[in-house]
Amino acid sequence: xxxxxxxxxDPALQASLDWASESGFYLGAWVSxxxxxxxxxxxxxxxxxxGYRGQFTxxxxxxxxxxxxxxxxxxDKVQFGEAYAGISYKAVSxxxxxxxxxxxxGESATYLxxxxxxxxxxxxxxxxxxxxxxGDYWDTAYEGGYLDYSIGVTKSLGNFAxxxxxxxxxxxxxxxxxxxxxxxxxSKAFFSVATSFPWE
Numbered sequence: 001x002x003x004x005x006x007x008x009x010d011p012a013l014q015a016s017l018d019w020a021s022e023s024g025f026y027l028g029a030w031v032s033x034x035x036x037x038x039x040x041x042x043x044x045x046x047x048x049x050x051g052y053r054g055q056f057t058x059x060x061x062x063x064x065x066x067x068x069x070x071x072x073x074x075x076d077k078v079q080f081g082e083a084y085a086g087i088s089y090k091a092v093s094x095x096x097x098x099x100x101x102x103x104x105x106g107e108s109a110t111y112l113x114x115x116x117x118x119x120x121x122x123x124x125x126x127x128x129x130x131x132x133x134x135g136d137y138w139d140t141a142y143e144g145g146y147l148d149y150s151i152g153v154t155k156s157l158g159n160f161a162x163x164x165x166x167x168x169x170x171x172x173x174x175x176x177x178x179x180x181x182x183x184x185x186x187s188k189a190f191f192s193v194a195t196s197f198p199w200e
């Protein structure tokens with residue numbers, strides 16, 4: 001999550017269910033295992049989201065919406081909501097996120113990210129990402145803003161999407177070395193395999 005491990009650097013199994021209308025409105029649900037160490041008892045995260053996306057032109061698009069983050073069991077003390085607005089132009093996109101109660105702390109936070117997916121031969125693509133976390137929450141937790149970035153390669157193969165990325169950023173870890181790798185922001189290699197149903 002924005003350069004910070006939410007599974008104490010262990011693997012994650014994730015699933016989502018999404019619906020989108022021709023008008024541009026969409027709804028979604030997402031779930032993943034998590035490990036926040038001894039500070040929070042939650043074993044999994046569930047997210048509910050809704051939004052609206054469309055096109056200004058064939059190349060220029062927009063996306064606005066809201067996500068509610070929940071954690072179970074016993075993770076109600078950290079659940080919160082976040083609004084977002086983004087714009088895309090061809091292979092490049094930018095998005096701004098805002099939470100007025102980040103992590104249920106009573107403090108606000110923003111996240112500004114930029115992404116690019118540059119097509120390469122044979123269904124490969126170069127994936128670039130940079131993001132910056134800022135706001136009252138990060139002023140308290142980190143004494144300022146927090147940067148994360150990644151560079152990687154994606155590949156489509158049949159019904160599967162593969163990604164191999166290098167993720168790094170500011171050396172942020174709450175309490176530093178609390179509960180081993182919980183909330184680790186150490187640089188890491190990240191490999192994922194994803195598929196969507198129904199298969200054609």
